[in-house]
Amino acid sequence: MRITGLRLRQLTGIMEHEEPFWEERLARPVDVYPEHKVQTAADGYWMPRLIAPGRSEVISVFLEIDTDEGVTGLAGPVPHEVAWIIDREFRGLLQGADPLATERLWDLMYREAVHGRKGATMMAISAIDCALWDLKGRWMQQPVYRLLGGPVRPSAPAYASMLGYSIEPELAHKRTREKVAEGFRALKWFPRWGPTDGREGMARNIELAETLRDAAGPDVDIMLDAWMTWNRPYTLEFARRVAHLDIRWIEEPVMPDKIELCAEIRHLSPVPIATGEHEYTRWGQKALLDAGASDVLQADTFWAGGLSEMVKICTLASTYDIPVIAHGHSVPANTHLTLAMPELLAPMVEYLVKWNELLQFFWQEPVKPVDGMISVSDRPGLGVEIDPDKIESEEELGWSSVPNMAGSVQTHQQTIEEGE
Ligand SMILES: [Mg+2]
Structure with missing residues (x-):
């Protein structure tokens, strides 16, 4: 089995909730600065976006990993900056790889992203790894907890x-x-x-x-x-x-x-x-x-x-x-x-x-x-599916028009050479 592609599905839906959804926020390290300390839960730096009293727009990005055997692994939601890293840093790396070889792929991503051992890049590796475990479970028709022993x-x-x-x-x-x-x-x-x-x-x-x-x-x-x-x-x-x-x-x-x-x-x-x-x-x-x-x-x-x-x-x-x-x-x-x-x-x-x-x-x-x-169900993989009835609109994310990092390095090298 081979990976044939990744998809980053941005889904928008409408959630109904009690008003207000957030009654309080947590204390944050930046609160030592007065302009941050005054922010309230209603200042809206967290999703969801309120569109009417008791109705908010939820926007979530999910990762799907497709294979040539028709089995797809699913994970998420992931923040947009993590989706960007999945797309830019790992899409090409995973293309054609054996999706069941999770240990190999983790090590490959870790070695590829040496600046990303903590933070958003490791979050991207995490989401890919979870999607691969979901995929493995679906392929083997077993829930992930059973694959883990x-x-x-x-x-x-x-x-x-x-x-x-x-x-x-x-x-x-x-x-x-x-x-x-x-x-x-x-x-x-x-x-x-x-x-x-x-x-x-x-x-x-x-x-x-x-x-x-x-x-x-x-x-x-x-x-x-x-x-x-x-x-x-x-x-x-x-x-x-x-x-x-x-x-x-x-x-x-x-x-x-x-x-x-x-x-x-x-x-x-x-x-x-x-x-x-x-x-x-x-x-x-x-x-x-x-x-x-x-x-x-x-x-x-x-x-x-x-x-x-x-x-x-x-x-x-x-x-x-x-x-x-x-x-x-x-x-x-x-x-x-x-x-x-x-x-x-x-x-x-x-x-x-x-x-x-x-x-x-x-x-x-x-x-x-x-x-x-x-507890979780006995369904294969992580046992969760996206509910199509909750999707108001959908967009597939990709940033392929942005010059990739290898390209930037090459340009930099060329500049040095030209300078010489
Ligand atoms: Mg905590």
């Missing part, structure tokens, strides 16, 4: 990740109770305040933690995600002041390059520390493990290198006895991975409640938790 268990707990919900105490209390009533045994919330918000900000973050514990009761896990906006003294003071609330973890307290600092925080904090969603490949995750920077690794399947790399990251983490709870931008792929791993190694699946309305909007059967547990 599973199932170890038929379903796994999902935790509700509450990004985008209001953190006003009354509403946060109400939503926490709702999610617990739906069956979730763990919830993650996003404190909005940090070191530049003084004592009042700290008090509001602590109030949020107290509210969540009160609403959840003693038997439900609460996690808090600082999304890289805190520093060492702030995190340690916060951890000390909420230690009695039995918080399961504080997530990403500092910027991802501060690995040693994160390790120091972890060793001093009475609350466990989780990190890794903005780290890439086995080598990036190994640096976190070697430093002792995290109690939980949170590599994202669609960012850190795809399913091929996540299996290696899980194997590596198992030797340190550190669990992997994959970051939740790819619930179908993450669920296949989690169900193929021992429970202590991959104990849960992150379910970003609002984000999944967008990320899984075009799926015929989105992968959603029931009673706090998540």
Whole structure:
């Protein structure tokens, strides 16, 4: 079997939702600058685009890999900059290759893109790898979790990740109770305040933690995600002041390059520390493990290198006895991975409640938790299909008119030669 081509399908659909869709945003590292700090959830830097009250336009790009045997692999959605890299950097490289040789193709892409070991290029490799696993499953008529050596268990707990919900105490209390009533045994919330918000900000973050514990009761896990906006003294003071609330973890307290600092925080904090969603490949995750920077690794399947790399990251983490709870931008792929791993190694699946309305909007059967547990179907591959009824319009993306990188280098060389 040979790869005959890639397609980048940009789909547009209309999603109906409660108004507003985003009630709150997360704190961001750029919020140390006042012009960024004033932005609200309504400032619209996130999709979807509101077109009328309760109706938004969802635009998603999906990758399809075609073969000469008529089997197609599907993955996504991917951001536009990732689609661009897939098109420019990898389309030609994959043409004619054996799509089942996922290990070979991963290594080929990794060696080709030596500047792309982290960030958007690795996200492109991740999406291609996931599409290839989907393709392999469809060709073998087996679900991906079985190809990965599973199932170890038929379903796994999902935790509700509450990004985008209001953190006003009354509403946060109400939503926490709702999610617990739906069956979730763990919830993650996003404190909005940090070191530049003084004592009042700290008090509001602590109030949020107290509210969540009160609403959840003693038997439900609460996690808090600082999304890289805190520093060492702030995190340690916060951890000390909420230690009695039995918080399961504080997530990403500092910027991802501060690995040693994160390790120091972890060793001093009475609350466990989780990190890794903005780290890439086995080598990036190994640096976190070697430093002792995290109690939980949170590599994202669609960012850190795809399913091929996540299996290696899980194997590596198992030797340190550190669990992997994959970051939740790819619930179908993450669920296949989690169900193929021992429970202590991959104990849960992150379910970003609002984000999944967008990320899984075009799926015929989105992968959603029931009673706090998540599982996937026995359909071949990753088990998801695009629902044609949700497509309002469609465009195939390609940037072939842009001069390619090899061309630019050649021009540069010629310029040098001409100069000589
Ligand atoms: Mg996070």
